[in-house]
Amino acid sequence: MEKIFKRCQSLSDLPMHYCPGCGHGIAHRLVAEAVDELGVREETIGVAPVGCAVVAYDYWNFDCSEAAHGRALAVATAIKRVHPQKLVFTYQGDGDLAAIGTNETIHAANRGENLSVIFINNAVYGMTGGQLAPTTLLGQKTSTSVDGRQKQLHGYPLKISEILAALPGVYYVERVSLESPAGVLKAKRAVKQAFQNQLNNLGFSLVEVLSPCPTYWGLSPQAALQWIKDVMQKEFPVGRIK
Amino acid sequence: MKILLSGNEAIAQGALAAGCDFYAGYPITPQNELIAYMAKHMGAGTKRSPGPSRIFVQAESELAAISMVYGAAAAGARAMTSSSSPGISLMQEGISYLAGARLPAVIVNIMRGGPGLGNIAPSQADYFQATRGGGHGDYHLIVLAPASVQEAYDLTQTAFDLADKYRIPVMILGDGILGQMMEPMQLSVQKIKTAPVKKWALTGCRGRKPNIIKSFFMREGGLEQANLKLQQSYESIKQAQIRFEGLFLSDAEIVVVAYGTMARIAKGAINRLRGAGKKIGLLRPIGLWPFPQKPFQSKARRLKYLVVEMSYGQMLEDVRLAVEGRHPVEFLGRSGGGVPSEEEIIGRLQRML
Known part of the structure; x- marks a missing residue:
């Protein structure tokens, strides 16, 4: 019998530590599939975040660096400048990329660094126990916004992708969503596009991935996917932003 | 032949002579001559083509500068940054990561008055910060303190060699007088050194297993083992690297x-x-x-x-x-x-x- 679905070469043979229904496992695989399909596993250098995906480097089967919380794009800037022929990407959550690392994010984008960014938006801080994130929705309850996010107290969900799209140094921004198989397929195309853009020297590319966190949304995995569709996508509409 | 340079310029010139191929920095007085000298002599700061050219980046903050040094060092470059006291305080997180990930780098602190914004007058008040590690965790830097422009030039070259030899961040600790003072100094033979082959560096995993640069050890006992290795390295440095x-x-x-x-x-x-x-x-x-x-x-x-x-x-x-x-x-x-x-x-x- 022919084997039609197998482990990517760019994934290592390790069980992932993520919670049931978490989107990170899918997003990791999409990155690995894109790297495999582009045939650049041995030319790839990933930069992992601080957050739930901190040990992404254990799951990918190519060179990787850790970065301090929020600094992934500064680290990646230097790696890419030193190795301009390699595929260099960061994989960052919303707290990492859009709170503590906003400065590094905006300036790497504004310099037009020829990098690819996979930005996982799950609207909470996962690793630390589900606190308010810059992307937490209005009304969404977290351990540090116990009555729900209120605009008077916490401000609004930060649309960092739209902000970045306004910068002339940015070539490509797309928001995708892991709420359904069709959404996953679109996400895969976007991730591969972001990598291909870099290989074509086109500049800064970012894919924002709306990703489920059933644990800290207090929902079943199935209900979490429905919540992305019914609630999250209203605030963060999917599609090509730039 | 002797030339007239300031301490800041001599450190920059020493870095160039040592084969420093990546510099990232953020302006702060009294070390601005250093970043300007690097900008002038390192390259245009644009994305380079493969080859021996050097990379200069003006970072958006000291946090970014030290993280760029981290990335460049992880990628195998001879990397340096420079700053002055308040900026070095901001870099402490990144310096701790460099130490934890065992990355070689050179960090220059041209000390000014503190605490807080302090002033731009010379000072030696960052001695504790420099010699006790400075950031979180059990670690040390090698700290070298030049007393003349010539020695600033010479010790900067030593700093790069020590950084690579022990895979450790090395700090050049000067003060505003040393940085600004001009003296005649001798350029040693301008043979640009290159970094030794770094098998652990991130270069793409062609023909080998993937390399990982990290300081995160969650498995029980993992961090203790990593820290013991650091301590062993510090012991060998204590035996071999005493200077007075x-x-x-x-x-x-x-x-x-x-x-x-x-x-x-x-x-x-x-x-x-x-x-x-x-x-x-x-x-x-x-x-x-x-x-x-x-x-x-x-x-x-x-x-x-x-x-x-x-x-x-x-x-x-x-x-x-x-x-x-x-x-x-x-x-x-x-x-x-x-x-x-x-x-x-x-x-x-x-x-x-």
């Missing part, structure tokens, strides 16, 4: 202990008192970590130490630890822009005689 200058130590009854610019001033005072027949010596630590302890283990019966610093007594603690109560240790220091003068040092020594 001694002057008139054989018959000295009072030994002045000072480093960097302060040692230059102390030397003037000592020479004047020696002219008057007074038995004063100088012990100048050149490496501040590891600290030279052995020269303090003198058997002489009549011996006093005078520690002189541009701070309210930081290296003083290391001197006391090295002396172990065998001899009296006195202190003269000023801070916040005050620099002890030759006359103040002479006055103090005369009272001690």
Whole structure:
């Protein structure tokens, strides 16, 4: 019998530590599939975040660096400048990329660094126990916004992708969503596009991935996917932003 | 042939001679000549084509600058940043990551007055921060303290070699006077060195297993093992990398202990008192970590130490630890822009005689 679905070469043979229904496992695989399909596993250098995906480097089967919380794009800037022929990407959550690392994010984008960014938006801080994130929705309850996010107290969900799209140094921004198989397929195309853009020297590319966190949304995995569709996508509409 | 350079420029020139191929920095006084010199001589700062050219990046903050140094070092480059006290405080997180991930890098601190925004006058008040690690966790940097423009040039080259040899961040610790002061200096033979082959660096995993640069060890016992390896490395550094200058130590009854610019001033005072027949010596630590302890283990019966610093007594603690109560240790220091003068040092020594 022919084997039609197998482990990517760019994934290592390790069980992932993520919670049931978490989107990170899918997003990791999409990155690995894109790297495999582009045939650049041995030319790839990933930069992992601080957050739930901190040990992404254990799951990918190519060179990787850790970065301090929020600094992934500064680290990646230097790696890419030193190795301009390699595929260099960061994989960052919303707290990492859009709170503590906003400065590094905006300036790497504004310099037009020829990098690819996979930005996982799950609207909470996962690793630390589900606190308010810059992307937490209005009304969404977290351990540090116990009555729900209120605009008077916490401000609004930060649309960092739209902000970045306004910068002339940015070539490509797309928001995708892991709420359904069709959404996953679109996400895969976007991730591969972001990598291909870099290989074509086109500049800064970012894919924002709306990703489920059933644990800290207090929902079943199935209900979490429905919540992305019914609630999250209203605030963060999917599609090509730039 | 001698050329005239400031200390800041000499450090930059030393980095170029050592084959530094990546520099990231953020402007701050009194080290701005250094970043400007690097910008002028490193390259255009644009994305380069493959080849021997060098990379200069003006970062958006010191946080970004030290993280760029981290990335460049992870990628196998000889990487450097420079700043002054408040900026170095901001870099401490990244320096801790460099130490934890065992990445070689050179960090220059041209110290200014603190705490807080302080002022831009020379200072030596970051000694504790430099020699105790500075950021979180059990780690050290090798810390080198030049006292002249020539030595700034020479020690910067040493710093790159030590960083690569031990996979450790190395700090050049100067002050605003050293950074700004111009002196004639000799350029050693301009043979650009290249970094040794770094098998652990991130270059793409062609023909090998993937390399991972990290300081995160969650498995039980993993971090303890990693930290023990760090400590073993520090022990070998303590054995092999002790640097100091001694002057008139054989018959000295009072030994002045000072480093960097302060040692230059102390030397003037000592020479004047020696002219008057007074038995004063100088012990100048050149490496501040590891600290030279052995020269303090003198058997002489009549011996006093005078520690002189541009701070309210930081290296003083290391001197006391090295002396172990065998001899009296006195202190003269000023801070916040005050620099002890030759006359103040002479006055103090005369009272001690």
